[in-house]
Amino acid sequence: MRRELWWVFAAHDIKQRFRRSTLGPLWLTLTMGIMVGALGFVFSQLFKQDLTEFLPYLAVGIIFWGLLTSVINEGCTAFVAGEGYIQNVPMPISVHYYRVFARNIIIWAHNMVIYFLVILVFTPKFSLFTILILPGFLVFLLNLAWMGLVAGILSTRFRDIPQVITNLLQVVFFVTPIFWSAKVLPDRTAFIELNIFYHLLELVRSPLLGSAPPPLSWIVGCTMAIVGIPFSIWLYRRAYARIPYWV
Amino acid sequence: MAHISIKNLSVEFKVYGSNARSLKKQLLSHATGGRIASNADDSITVKALDDISLEICHGERIGLTGHNGSGKTTLLRTLAGIYKPTGGSIEIEGTIGALLDPASGMDPEATGIENIYLRGYVLGMSKKEIDTKIGGIAEFTELGKFLELPVKTYSAGMYSRLGFAISTAIRPDILLIDEGIGAGDAGFREKVVQRTQEFVSSAQIAVFASHDHAFLQDMGAQFLAFEHGKIANNNTA
Numbered sequence: 001m002r003r004e005l006w007w008v009f010a011a012h013d014i015k016q017r018f019r020r021s022t023l024g025p026l027w028l029t030l031t032m033g034i035m036v037g038a039l040g041f042v043f044s045q046l047f048k049q050d051l052t053e054f055l056p057y058l059a060v061g062i063i064f065w066g067l068l069t070s071v072i073n074e075g076c077t078a079f080v081a082g083e084g085y086i087q088n089v090p091m092p093i094s095v096h097y098y099r100v101f102a103r104n105i106i107i108w109a110h111n112m113v114i115y116f117l118v119i120l121v122f123t124p125k126f127s128l129f130t131i132l133i134l135p136g137f138l139v140f141l142l143n144l145a146w147m148g149l150v151a152g153i154l155s156t157r158f159r160d161i162p163q164v165i166t167n168l169l170q171v172v173f174f175v176t177p178i179f180w181s182a183k184v185l186p187d188r189t190a191f192i193e194l195n196i197f198y199h200l201l202e203l204v205r206s207p208l209l210g211s212a213p214p215p216l217s218w219i220v221g222c223t224m225a226i227v228g229i230p231f232s233i234w235l236y237r238r239a240y241a242r243i244p245y246w247v
Numbered sequence: 248m249a250h251i252s253i254k255n256l257s258v259e260f261k262v263y264g265s266n267a268r269s270l271k272k273q274l275l276s277h278a279t280g281g282r283i284a285s286n287a288d289d290s291i292t293v294k295a296l297d298d299i300s301l302e303i304c305h306g307e308r309i310g311l312t313g314h315n316g317s318g319k320t321t322l323l324r325t326l327a328g329i330y331k332p333t334g335g336s337i338e339i340e341g342t343i344g345a346l347l348d349p350a351s352g353m354d355p356e357a358t359g360i361e362n363i364y365l366r367g368y369v370l371g372m373s374k375k376e377i378d379t380k381i382g383g384i385a386e387f388t389e390l391g392k393f394l395e396l397p398v399k400t401y402s403a404g405m406y407s408r409l410g411f412a413i414s415t416a417i418r419p420d421i422l423l424i425d426e427g428i429g430a431g432d433a434g435f436r437e438k439v440v441q442r443t444q445e446f447v448s449s450a451q452i453a454v455f456a457s458h459d460h461a462f463l464q465d466m467g468a469q470f471l472a473f474e475h476g477k478i479a480n481n482n483t484a
Contacts, residue, residue, distance in 0.1 A: 005368050012354070012365065019356055088348035089369050090327040160270040241331040244324075245260040 006095045010102035028110035036062055036114055043179050052122040054181070059118045060205045061178040067108040068144055068200070069169050074100045075148030076155040076162040083247040093243050094236070097152055101145065115208065125210035132212060136203035139221040143200055146225070146232035153239045156246045172197050196220060249341030249420040249451035251303040251326065257334030258296040258325055295321040297476040298335070303452055310463035311456040313473030319456035322473075323347060323423045326454065341451060344371065344419030346428060349410050359394035359401075359409055360385075366413045380416045387412045387442065389435075404435075411439065415446040422450040427462045440465075 018024040039062070040055040047054075075097065079086065082096035119125070155161040176197050185192070192198050199217040206213040296318050303309055311319040324330045325337065327345040352369030353362050363384055367377040385394055388408050390401075398406060411428060428446075429439055447453050447466055457463055463470065472479040 004374060008365070008368055012357075012361075016354065016356060084348065084351055085369070087324070087329065088345075088351050090329055090343060090345050090371075091369075158270045164270075244329050244331075246263075 005091065006098035006102055009095070009099040010106060013099070013103045014106050025106075025110055028107055029113045032063065032066070032111040032114045033117070036118070039179055047180060047184060049181070056115075056118050056122055056125070056209055057181060057205070058179055059115050060208045061201060063108065063111045063115055064140070064201055064204050065173065065176075065178050066111065067104055068140075068197070069173070070104045070107070071101060071144045071148040072151050072169065073162070073166055074104065075152040076165055078148075078152045079156040079243055080247055086244050086247050093240055097149055100152075101148065119208075127210040129212045130207050130210055133204060133207040136207050136213060136221075139218075139225055140200055140204050142225040143221060143228060146228040149232045150228075150235060153235055153243070156243055157239070176201065196224060200224075248305045250305060250339070251301070251421065251452060251454075252338040253299055253301040253303075253335070254337075255335035256296055256299040256301075256325065256332050256337060257294070258321055258330055259292055259294045259333050260330075261290040261292050263290045295476050296325065299476075299478060300335075301471075301478070303454065305451050307452055308447070308466055308468040309452075309454045310460075310466070310468030310470050311454065311473055312458065312460070312463070312470055313479070317473040318476040319473050320347070320425055321476075323425050323454065323456050326421075327423055339421065341420030343421045343423065344417045344450070345423040346370075346414050347423065347425045349407075349414060349428070353398065353410060355399035356397055358397055359388075359390060362398050362409065363394075363413050366410065367416070370414065370417050371419075372417060384412045384416050387438070408435065411442075415442055418449055420451045422447065422453040424453065424455045424457075427455075427457055427459050429462075 014025055018027060021027060023030065036055070036059045040051065040058050043049070043058070044051045044054045078097045078100040079093065082093075082099075085091065085096065086093060151161065151165055155165075172195070175191050176195055177192065178201070182192055182198075193216070199220040202213045202217040203221050206217075299322065311322060313319055321330065323345070324347065325332060326339070327343060327347065352366040354365060357365065360381070363381055364374070364377055367380075368374075372380070388394070388405075390405060390409065393401065393405065394409075398409065401409070407429075414428065428443060443466075453466065453468070455463060455466065455468055460470075
């Protein structure tokens with residue numbers, strides 16, 4: 001029954017956002033398409049890169065980066081936004097976080113249409129490695145889940161955290177190879193090798209572009225999940241009785 | 248058999264000023280040691296419920312009365328499991344239905360029908376359950392074709408009728424109701440009174456928090472006066 005609840009909320013959020021709009025949730029797809037198209041055109045010129053190489057790379061990067069940032073950023077406000085429910089309706093508090101997570105998965109699914117369009121237009125580069133998207137995406141999602149939950153709990157108690165996180169992610173967006181390729185840097189600098197977000201992105205980006213993610217990315221991604229998930233559960237257990245008082 | 252057993256229940260919470268919630272203050276207080284720390288954590292501890300013991304048995308109707316802030320709503324929220332006790336214990340047998348905020352779950356942009364589902368889910372009903380009850384709910388509201396329209400186009404009376412009809416469709420063992428329930432214009436009152444009676448009598452235990460003594464008397468409730476988080480007196484109306 002409670003599973004029904006967060007799914008209903010998430011689907012309602014999307015429906016609500018596009019009520020009375022002719023294109024409806026198709027706007028999600030269209031917005032992503034315009035963004036990828038515009039950025040792709042500008043940066044392929046700027047970095048003198050081949051559009052057929054660059055556009056699929058950019059599309060995957062932006063789509064998954066979008067999922068990552070929105071889960072973490074909206075995770076920050078998940079409990080605060082659910083205040084009305086948390087104070088008045090007996091239901092598990094985690095529902096409000098699942099709602100945010102599910103809503104962003106729905107949005108991500110709409111955005112993935114752009115990936116398939118791009119890959120169809122610019123020669124599909126599937127190989128046996130493409131199957132690695134399954135474990136890759138799983139590790140990616142697990143990490144997202146705990147990061148968003150931790151951000152949500154801390155933000156409910158300390159109201160500066162959302163601002164801190166938004167700014168951090170903004171900076172990370174520029175130093176992570178998303179709209180520029182790691183190949184343009186001859187020596188792999190520390191801020192790529194040590195960038196956990198780069199490794200998380202590689203786990204999904206490489207398979208979708210037909211190659212295997214680097215071993216280091218697997219190690220980083222799995223280690224973070226193994227440490228982060230128990231940590232977030234521990235934090236949630238400690239905090240959940242107090243969240244109704246904090247919101 | 249529904250039963251509620253409350254033993255030495257205390258609920259206290261910290262009300263944070265904007266200061267204590269800021270990370271900067273928190274960090275500063277650690278960095279500078281005791282002196283600022285006493286200022287930085289400008290939270291005030293409120294003892295909302297203070298050593299409450301109460302047994303509520305099958306068939307009982309309890310009306311919590313008392314001034315604003317005396318702890319009525321806090322007790323209901325604690326019974327509903329929203330607030331966790333900071334002292335003492337609560338044991339509850341039976342399913343709980345809580346009407347604490349008459350509008351939670353409702354969305355003005357959504358249609359009447361959609362709102363029946365949204366509010367129904369929030370009240371703890373499953374989709375199947377709402378499917379079977381929606382006919383009765385829709386009929387009771389007498390809103391007819393209006394149910395297809397967004398709720399924001401409704402008048403206040405129509406809106407409260409809809410909320411009332413959905414809220415009273417649940418059938419839990421234990422009912423927790425904050426402030427009265429009721430809706431609509433004079434012509435509608437008869438129906439509301441009848442439905443409320445039916446609704447309340449279907450529950451094995453009902454706990455109300457209300458200032459409306461007439462309503463509590465209509466419901467045949469025992470009065471339980473609250474004062475500063477304690478039970479002040481205990482007499483049957």
